[in-house]
Amino acid sequence: ALYAAFSQDRPSPLPALPVQYADYAIWQRDWLQGEALERQLGYWRERLSGAPAALDLPTDRPRAAVQSFRGATQLIELSTELTKALSGLARAEGATLFMVLLAAFQVVLSRWSGQRDVVVGTPMAGRTHRATEGLIGSFVNTLALRTDLSGDPTFRSLLGQVRETALGAYAHQDLPFEKLVAQLQPVRDLSRQPIFQVLFALQNVPVESLQLPQLELRRVDSRRSTTAQVDLSLQLSEGPSGLRGYFQYATDLFDGSTIERLGGHFSTVLEGIVATPDARVSELPLLREAERHQLLTEWNATAADYPRDKCVHELFAEQAARTPDAVALIYEEIALTYGELDRRANQLGNHLQKLGVGPEVIVGLCVERSPEMVVGLLGIMKAGGAYLPLDPNYPAERLAYMLSDARTPVVLTQAHLLDQLPVHEASVVQIDADWPVISTHPATAPANSIVPENLAYVIYTSGSTGKPKGVMVAHACVARLLSATEAWFNFSSQDIWALFHSYAFDFSVWEIWGAFAYGGRIVVVPSSISRAPDAFYALLCREGITVLNQTPSAFDGLSRIDLLENTPTKLRLVIFGGEALSLRSLRPWFERHGDECPRLVNMYGITEATVHVTYRPLGKEDLTLAADSLIGKSIPDLRIYILDDVFEPKPIGVSGELYVGGAGLARGYLGRGGLTGERFVPSPYGDGERLYRTGDLARWRADGELEYLGRIDHQVKIRGYRIELGEIEAGLVEHPNVGQAIVVAREDVPGDKRLVAYVVPSGEGVEASKLRAHLQRSLPEYMVPSAFVLVDALPLTPNGKIDRRALPAPEG
Numbered sequence: 001a002l003y004a005a006f007s008q009d010r011p012s013p014l015p016a017l018p019v020q021y022a023d024y025a026i027w028q029r030d031w032l033q034g035e036a037l038e039r040q041l042g043y044w045r046e047r048l049s050g051a052p053a054a055l056d057l058p059t060d061r062p063r064a065a066v067q068s069f070r071g072a073t074q075l076i077e078l079s080t081e082l083t084k085a086l087s088g089l090a091r092a093e094g095a096t097l098f099m100v101l102l103a104a105f106q107v108v109l110s111r112w113s114g115q116r117d118v119v120v121g122t123p124m125a126g127r128t129h130r131a132t133e134g135l136i137g138s139f140v141n142t143l144a145l146r147t148d149l150s151g152d153p154t155f156r157s158l159l160g161q162v163r164e165t166a167l168g169a170y171a172h173q174d175l176p177f178e179k180l181v182a183q184l185q186p187v188r189d190l191s192r193q194p195i196f197q198v199l200f201a202l203q204n205v206p207v208e209s210l211q212l213p214q215l216e217l218r219r220v221d222s223r224r225s226t227t228a229q230v231d232l233s234l235q236l237s238e239g240p241s242g243l244r245g246y247f248q249y250a251t252d253l254f255d256g257s258t259i260e261r262l263g264g265h266f267s268t269v270l271e272g273i274v275a276t277p278d279a280r281v282s283e284l285p286l287l288r289e290a291e292r293h294q295l296l297t298e299w300n301a302t303a304a305d306y307p308r309d310k311c312v313h314e315l316f317a318e319q320a321a322r323t324p325d326a327v328a329l330i331y332e333e334i335a336l337t338y339g340e341l342d343r344r345a346n347q348l349g350n351h352l353q354k355l356g357v358g359p360e361v362i363v364g365l366c367v368e369r370s371p372e373m374v375v376g377l378l379g380i381m382k383a384g385g386a387y388l389p390l391d392p393n394y395p396a397e398r399l400a401y402m403l404s405d406a407r408t409p410v411v412l413t414q415a416h417l418l419d420q421l422p423v424h425e426a427s428v429v430q431i432d433a434d435w436p437v438i439s440t441h442p443a444t445a446p447a448n449s450i451v452p453e454n455l456a457y458v459i460y461t462s463g464s465t466g467k468p469k470g471v472m473v474a475h476a477c478v479a480r481l482l483s484a485t486e487a488w489f490n491f492s493s494q495d496i497w498a499l500f501h502s503y504a505f506d507f508s509v510w511e512i513w514g515a516f517a518y519g520g521r522i523v524v525v526p527s528s529i530s531r532a533p534d535a536f537y538a539l540l541c542r543e544g545i546t547v548l549n550q551t552p553s554a555f556d557g558l559s560r561i562d563l564l565e566n567t568p569t570k571l572r573l574v575i576f577g578g579e580a581l582s583l584r585s586l587r588p589w590f591e592r593h594g595d596e597c598p599r600l601v602n603m604y605g606i607t608e609a610t611v612h613v614t615y616r617p618l619g620k621e622d623l624t625l626a627a628d629s630l631i632g633k634s635i636p637d638l639r640i641y642i643l644d645d646v647f648e649p650k651p652i653g654v655s656g657e658l659y660v661g662g663a664g665l666a667r668g669y670l671g672r673g674g675l676t677g678e679r680f681v682p683s684p685y686g687d688g689e690r691l692y693r694t695g696d697l698a699r700w701r702a703d704g705e706l707e708y709l710g711r712i713d714h715q716v717k718i719r720g721y722r723i724e725l726g727e728i729e730a731g732l733v734e735h736p737n738v739g740q741a742i743v744v745a746r747e748d749v750p751g752d753k754r755l756v757a758y759v760v761p762s763g764e765g766v767e768a769s770k771l772r773a774h775l776q777r778s779l780p781e782y783m784v785p786s787a788f789v790l791v792d793a794l795p796l797t798p799n800g801k802i803d804r805r806a807l808p809a810p811e812g
Contacts, residue, residue: 003212032179040175041183043168044144048119048195051146053187053720055197056113057231058654058699059253061626062727065779066190067250071228074247074259076236078267083242085274093156093277095163097238098202103155103162104269105200105234106147107281108262111644112654116150121196121230124173142177143169144195149281156277187719191780192231199233203245232259234266257702258653264288265651282646295649296641296685299704302662304636306483311475312456313381315482316516317342317445323519326493330543331371331524338519341375343443348379348431350441355410355427358384359454362670364403364411365503366390366421369524372431373503374512376412381475384448385410386455388470389504393527393798396422398468402460406470406670452476458670459506461607470670471506477610478509480663482517484636488615489547489573489601493519496570497547498540500525500554505799506607507578511549520547530800533557537565544570548598551578552585554800556740557793559589560762571598577605577612579801580629580708583622584730585740590620604631604708608679608692610664613638614706627701628730629708638662640706641691642698647684650699655709658698659683659691666692716745718753721782725755728775728783732757735774737766740794742802743785748809755785756810760793 005013031037078086090100106118121142145165149158186194210217228250236245247259265286272284287295310318316338320328324339336344357363363385367373380387388406390399400422403411411426415433431438456475460468497515499522501507515522523543529535537558540548548571550558555576562569581602589600605612616632634640642656643649650656661683668676683689697709709724716723725743732741739762747753759771768788775784787810795806 007213031174032176037175040172041180043172044175044180045184047146047165047168048144048184051119051144051195052115052117054192054722055109055115055118055231056722057109057198058112060255060258060653061253062778063191063780064252065776065781067192068252069227069229070251071226071248072251072256073225074249074256074263076234076245076247076263076266078236078243078270080240080242082267082270082274083238086243086270089274089277093159093163095159096166097204099163099166100159100273101202101236101243101270102145102166102200103147103159104273105266106149106162107155107158107269107284108266108286109198110149110281111265111286112262112651114644114655117146117148119144119146119196121145121177121199123199123201124170141173141175142199143173144177144180145169152280152282154278154280155273155284158281159277187721187782189781193229197231199230199235201233201235203235203237261291261651261653264291282644282648287649287651291651292649295652295700299700300634300639300641302634302636302638304484306480306636308476308479309452310479311381311450311452311454312478312513313345313378315479315513316378317382319516319519323493326519327521328516329371329374329522329524331369332526334371336371341371341378344375345378345382346443346445347438347441348375349382349384349446351429351438352379352383352385352410353446353448354441355429357410358448359450361385361410362388362406362408362455362458364388364390364406364408364426366392366399366411366413366417367431368392368414368417369499369503369527370414371524372414374522374524376431377503377512380412381456382446382448384446384450384454386472387457389457389459389502389508391502391504391798392417392420393502394504396420400424402468402470405460405468406458450475452479455667457509459504459509459607469672469675471607472667472670473509473607473610474667477664477666478513480637481510481610481612481635482514485612485615486518491515491518491520491547495520495546495572496544497522498525498543498545498549499523500530500536500549501800502798505578506605506611507549507551507799510575510577510611515547530554531796533561537561537569540569540571541567546570546572547575548573549575549577551800552576552581553579553740553794553796553802556585559586560739563588563592569598574598574600576600576602578799580710580726582726582730582733583618583625583628583630585733586618587623587733590623595619602631603635604706606660606692606694606696608666608694609638609660610666613640613660613664616705627707628726630701631698631706631708633705634660634662635664638664639686639689641685642700642706652700652702655697655699657712658694658696658706660694661686661689661691665690716753716755718745718755719782721780723755723783728755728757728779728785731775731778732759732771734778735766735771737761737764738771739763742794742804742807744804744807746809754787755783756787756789756807757785758789758791758794758807760791766790 086100087097090097109118121144124141181194188194228248231250233248236243249259268285320338320342326338327335328338328341329336363380365376365387377387403424408426412429412431415430452475455472456478458470458472460470497520499511600618602616603612604614614631615635616630639661641659643659644656668680680690680692683691695712697712698706728743729741732738738759740760743757746756771788789810795803797803
């Protein structure tokens with residue numbers, strides 16, 4: 001009407017306004033200084049006290065240091081039937097459709113983020129005074145609606161909470177959001193909005209089409225927006241065909257396919273609350289049936305055929321019969337053929353049987369890296385027993401605990417180590433000094449009744465209580481590991497393996513028995529050489545090693561030597577395991593060697609699942625991926641699940657605890673039935689199957705591969721922000737003068753938790769100020785360490801992993 005009158009030069013037909021926008025501005029300014037302001041501020045201070053600094057939704061890319069506001073939209077439509085059902089639920093509960101939708105949206109956000117305290121912003125028209133209803137101007141304000149989902153409430157109960165929260169917020173909506181932020185002074189950074197990073201809005205007032213004389217009008221399609229004010233917003237409107245709207249999302253963080261999945265989960269939850277409003281939040285369905293089938297069944301279709309009737313020592317004996325004159329083992333100047341090694345192990349096995357060793361009998365082995373070590377391992381298994389590695393480099397207290405806990409009746413050792421063995425009641429066999437007696441026994445294989453289900457070894461791993469725990473692994477698990485992975489590696493009798501790791505570290509199971517299963521040769525690396533990258537590199541070249549197994553920490557030292565050497569190795573395969581691998585740390589290696597040879601493979605594994613669980617070939621193109629620690633897919637006959645606290649599968653892209661099931665699971669923990677029951681749990685997805693809960697965080701990628709995200713107990717929160725330490729470490733190694741880096745959260749002063757980076761420079765030195773500036777270009781301020789410590793090398797455990805306990809405290 002106003003435009004028509006104006007275009008025809010007629011007076012305005014609209015009634016005179018009682019106030020002008022300037023009057024409203026003056027009123028608001030005066031109001032913001034009075035008692036009413038304090039009442040509103042008091043309400044919001046109480047509501048937002050202790051609220052999380054951020055809602056950590058899983059992203060497809062790391063968050064940049066500065067928010068770019070680049071965005072895109074994704075359509076969402078809900079059927080008329082579902083919309084009517086949701087409106088009916090709202091009426092029945094004395095709530096509004098907005099409240100029902102908000103509660104359901106917060107359920108999805110909680111399930112995706114893993115957080116129980118969720119804050120979502122919502123815009124309000126702001127025309128709370130009748131005099132402003134006809135006024136032209138911006139009155140919009142944004143409210144922060146906080147919901148507590150702890151205790152796993154029913155949806156009906158949650159809706160009641162959301163209703164009360166919304167009504168309370170409506171009654172205190174006059175405080176401008178900008179004023180609230182200024183008063184609360186939350187932790188700020190340039191990478192995201194303060195207080196909330198997700199918006200929700202429902203437009204439930206019909207918008208009439210506007211018609212103006214002599215003009216053709218077209219509605220601007222907001223779904224084509226290329227900006228995003230916050231990480232994620234959902235805007236819905238109600239129409240005759242149901243609810244429809246769009247997600248607006250930050251493209252720096254999310255892919256469109258991710259938001260499409262989120263929309264599907266929102267729809268599924270809405271259907272669930274209509275069907276069962278009294279279901280608990282954890283019980284509400286989140287996944288569509290097709291996605292659930294993909295996660296639980298399709299990506300776990302790993303059944304494989306392999307010999308299931310062989311013990312580990314039998315695989316060796318068969319190889320010795322085929323190639324008795326082939327060299328099986330080299331240690332310094334000593335070489336043993338398969339035939340010689342088999343005969344010695346048979347003699348030792350027969351000797352041990354005379355001492356009562358047989359199936360399920362655990363025999364301790366405390367020897368240096370040497371031919372005697374391998375003879376001891378084989379001899380124990382040939383006698384029918386299970387070996388217990390007792391690394392002589394371990395502290396005496398640890399060795400004493402292991403001997404006592406395992407109750408080993410027999411211990412094999414070497415004469416010069418007798419004084420290092422703690423006091424114990426076991427019979428002692430000196431594998432070197434007693435050899436004249438041992439060698440009188442027959443060189444034929446001992447007769448025994450051992451079967452693949454019997455124990456092959458017990459390896460002790462660190463325990464959360466401070467006491468190590470013995471993991472019991474059967475022959476069948478090891479035989480499966482060796483047979484089921486054959487096709488991937490093309491191992492052969494031409495391969496020469498480095499036995500780099502301590503035999504008390506389960507990586508050695510793969511190194512020793514993997515080599516022997518395929519007729520390869522083992523080069524036993526002396527302890528002194530394994531700790532010296534330059535000497536080890538020389539050994540690789542001298543012995544013509546073709547298969548190398550390494551922890552990423554140990555390989556980093558080797559790769560730095562490789563950059564300085566011109567002597568080529570004969571490596572064709574490098575297999576990583578034992579700790580998380582940062583893909584970006586491999587950049588110098590790929591730049592020198594390319595993708596061809598040697599081939600690099602990352603294998604995630606755990607002792608409780610027999611060394612290796614997943615397999616992921618690596619290539620130079622992986623350096624461009626946002627994911628920095630890809631672990632690939634499960635090896636044959638293992639199943640992997642990413643689950644939440646109630647054993648429900650997590651959606652693609654959402655982090656959860658990694659569970660492993662299948663034929664590779666250990667029997668459990670020696671003498672620790674309670675702990676075994678805690679960690680090895682019944683599977684809800686397999687008839688009679690057990691699952692091992694790893695304590696590791698991971699997530700599925702859309703291509704069916706897994707991304708490793710770290711230990712659950714290493715998750716760090718500083719100033720309210722959840723921090724992935726691996727992301728900071730990956731950023732540090734991108735610096736050209738950084739060879740290796742690790743970041744830890746230290747609390748040297750009670751209550752003062754801070755990030756500390758330990759850096760090994762490469763080439764030229766590097767200053768802390770330059771490292772800080774380097775990280776500030778790509779990471780939010782809260783992820784930049786407060787201290788940088790330059791070290792010559794990162795301390796390693798005997799197993800080649802980084803020894804975090806040995807890292808020095810920063811000065812000052």
